[in-house]
Amino acid sequence: MALSIFNTLTRQKEEFIPQQAGKVNFYVCGPTVYNYIHIGNARSAVAFDIIRRYLEYRGYEVNYVSNFTDVDDKIIKAAKEEKLTPKMLSDKYIAAYQEDTQAINVKPANIHPRVMDNIPEIIQYIKVLIEKGYAYESQGDVYFRTDKFETYGKLSDQSIADLRQGASQRLNDEENQRKESPLDFALWKATKDQNEISWESPWGFGRPGWHIECSVMSTKYLGEVLDIHGGGQDLQFPHHENEIAQSEAHSDHIFANYWMHNGFVTYGETDEKMSKSLGNFVLLRDLLEETDPMVVRYLLSTVHYRRPLRYDRNALINAEQSVSRLKEVLRRLSNRKAHLKEDSEFNDLSLHVIKEFEMQKMVFEEAMDDDFNAANGMTAIFEMVKIANRYLDSSEVERNILDRFYLEIVKLLDIFGLDLEDNEVLDAEVEAMIEERNQARKNKDFARADEIREQLKAQNILLDDTPQGTTWKRG
Secondary structure, three states: OOOEEEEOOOOEEEEOOOOEOOEEEEEEOOOEOOOOOEHHHHHHHHHHHHHHHHHHHOOOEEEEEEOEEOOOHHHHHHHHHHOOOHHHHHHHHHHHHHHHHHHOOOOOOOEOOEHHHHHHHHHHHHHHHHHOOOEEEEOOEEEEOHHHOOOOOOOOOOOHHHHHHHHHHHOOHHHHHHOOOOOOEEEEEEOOOOOOOOEOOOOOOEEEOHHHHHHHHHHHHHOOOEEEEEEEHHHHHHHHHHHHHHHHHHHOOOOEEEEEEEOOEEEOOOOEEOOOOOOOOOEHHHHHOOOOHHHHHHHHHOOOOOOOEEEOHHHHHHHHHHHHHHHHHHHHHHHHHOOOOOOOOOOHHHHHHHHHHHHHHHHHHHHHHEOOOHHHHHHHHHHHHHHHHHHHOOOOOOHHHHHHHHHHHHHHHHHOOOOOOOOOOOOHHHHHHHHHHHHHHHOOOHHHHHHHHHHHHHOOEEEEEEOOEEEEEEO
16 A cells, blocks of 8 residues: 555645655754743654654655754743843753653654754845845845745635735734735844844844745755655644745745644643643643653554644543553563563464454554554554454463564554563562462462562562463552
């Protein structure tokens, strides 16, 4: 089955065909670093991390670039409040972003470009747009002429007339006077305060507009045509719409072949979008202080990336229960195979369960090939868990099969960024206690066996007596 992607630009699923066989140029809009990230920000990072991981699973070499916006009105304001320079503030929150996303196992991008490191390239890019008649200077600002770009509005499926009317209602008289059209957007902003961070340019001291940054950085590191451009649903307009306009005006050809947008995180019973502006957000680092990072990762991973994700206490509880089930099957497989010898041949039961297991692996891949349907993919993994548990409960168990089940489940969970392997080893004293208990049960000294069970329980080690022997887990 071919891999298909829902392309926001065409509003339909399309077979994914990269420009160069086996390679994917992938750009995702990163955060504006003026605060710690909340669950909604983390959802976007996780959604595209899964897409990247699955592309790699399918054998693609993925060049993944995601920027940091480190100069912006919000950054300047926050820097003043924290009595830091914009550079110091950005450094602080980039480090926090990396720490928080690493905790939930988001792979770093191949390149994390920063705006401050690309000012000369941004100025040169704007100069080309002016030379081609797509941009103009006004009182030290530089604006993009949206009326000249005939297909403006194609990503958000809106007409220029409707967009122009909406823009005119949002602008004040001063802004309107500087622009040829209310819909024109800033490529360069003149410095209004001499104490603010700024760079020298042909139009005077100033700094880049938000939209131009991503056009410059994405094409600098990935080339003029991207295979995939991704970001949050809230970036579709105006950010990505403006990226398309300025990029295609600059290059005279398509900017990105596939556009992908992840859904919002909603909060509480009202299902209101989580955002800093609404004040209804939960910081990722605060949640991680009281919740297993893999539970948070599971919650953010297992809803289809285009659908809204509801965050509340029940969602966390359900995620915790699911993670426990996955950890338990890995624990059982690991413990059981440790006590079995290598097998040379498969018996009839083994051949049957292998066939069942491989069928569910195919179901998983079909789900993920269908626009990265993580929810259906995880359902297939839990079917594999059921097969593994049934096999573990049987009397005819072979180590080769247990190894195969364990490795396959771990491999598929890795696509979701779920690291659930328990690498802890019981120390010699505890192992000796379990062996002593086994001997006591053989001697029908059940009082001593119960005593050892309680001693181990006090150490948070729980025993499970099965027909195949005693297994253990941490409480």
